[in-house]
Amino acid sequence: MEKIIIAIDGYSSTGKSTVARQLANYLNYIYVDSGAMYRAVALFALQNNFLSKDHFDKDLLLSSLPAIKIEFKKENTMDHANIYLNGKNVEKEIRTMYVSDFVSPIATVSEVRKKLVSIQHQMGIKKGIVMDGRDIGTVVFPDAELKIFMTANTHVRTLRRYNELIEKGQKVSYDEIFKNVQKRDLMDTTRVDSPLLKANDAIEVDNSETNREDQFHIILQLAKDRIAKRI
Ligand code: DC
Numbered sequence: 001m002e003k004i005i006i007a008i009d010g011y012s013s014t015g016k017s018t019v020a021r022q023l024a025n026y027l028n029y030i031y032v033d034s035g036a037m038y039r040a041v042a043l044f045a046l047q048n049n050f051l052s053k054d055h056f057d058k059d060l061l062l063s064s065l066p067a068i069k070i071e072f073k074k075e076n077t078m079d080h081a082n083i084y085l086n087g088k089n090v091e092k093e094i095r096t097m098y099v100s101d102f103v104s105p106i107a108t109v110s111e112v113r114k115k116l117v118s119i120q121h122q123m124g125i126k127k128g129i130v131m132d133g134r135d136i137g138t139v140v141f142p143d144a145e146l147k148i149f150m151t152a153n154t155h156v157r158t159l160r161r162y163n164e165l166i167e168k169g170q171k172v173s174y175d176e177i178f179k180n181v182q183k184r185d186l187m188d189t190t191r192v193d194s195p196l197l198k199a200n201d202a203i204e205v206d207n208s209e210t211n212r213e214d215q216f217h218i219i220l221q222l223a224k225d226r227i228a229k230r231i
Contacts (some may be wrong), residue, residue, distance in 0.1 A: 001227060003128035004144075004223075004226060005129055005131075005143075006129070006145070006148070007136035007144040007148070007199075007202075008020045008136065009133060009137050009202065010149055010151055010196075011150070011185055012157065012184050013157035013158070014157060014207060015152070015215065016132040017033050019212075019219055020130045020131070021130075023220060031129075032072065032120065032130070033131075033133075034116065034131055034134075034136060035133055036083045036091075037070055037083070039094035039095070039099050039103050040085045041061075041070075041116070042099050043090055043093055044086075046099070046102060051106070058109060065115055069085070070119060097170065097180065104184050104188065107134075108191045108193065134194070135195075137202050138199045147199050147202035148219060149198040149204045149205070150207060151204060152208040154178070154181060154185070157181055158177050161177050161181065162177050165177070203222060
């Protein structure tokens, strides 16, 4: 059967990654979490002290860009591919609040975006891919056969992220996550290069009141219809 490209964009903590991963597993497609790539660059900048609370040395980051190697690898013990930064598995580290607080400024840097978009293009060359992010349907794959734009209200998203981090044993407060979600929404939608916006041909899915299962079935049906060219 013909393979397509599925682009899933939307605000942070709308469950993009969950549904993208479910879809990829079901369709036997590759799943790529593009946000993980921006998080890995932010982690690199933090580890090398290019970035801190009141300082961001963009020039140093730019001169180090060629030395940043980002890969996704899946080993038998993993249920999904993990992200590697210069050979080290950083899947867990990139999900901490520490990285979440610093990733948006990194995502505004055009040179960083250019490098990551080029890796993302390579991964989509053979199609059969589900990629989630902010600019996948608008910039990375403007010709994707199926584009989904996910939204949900801010309190629902905060609660989801809060429960997820508490489950992972991280010490976080609801208020701190609420502020982080609001701050990232603002930065993601107002940045000059590739801001988060719904592509004209994207289908909007608001999941404030839909559970994971129902949402998966709604989007899977859209994918099946698009693959069979019914829509
Ligand atoms: O999806 P996420 O929350 O893990 O993404 C982390 C950050 O990376 C997010 O604040 C915006 C940025 N991002 C981006 O600018 N473009 C993408 N395609 C994916 C993520």
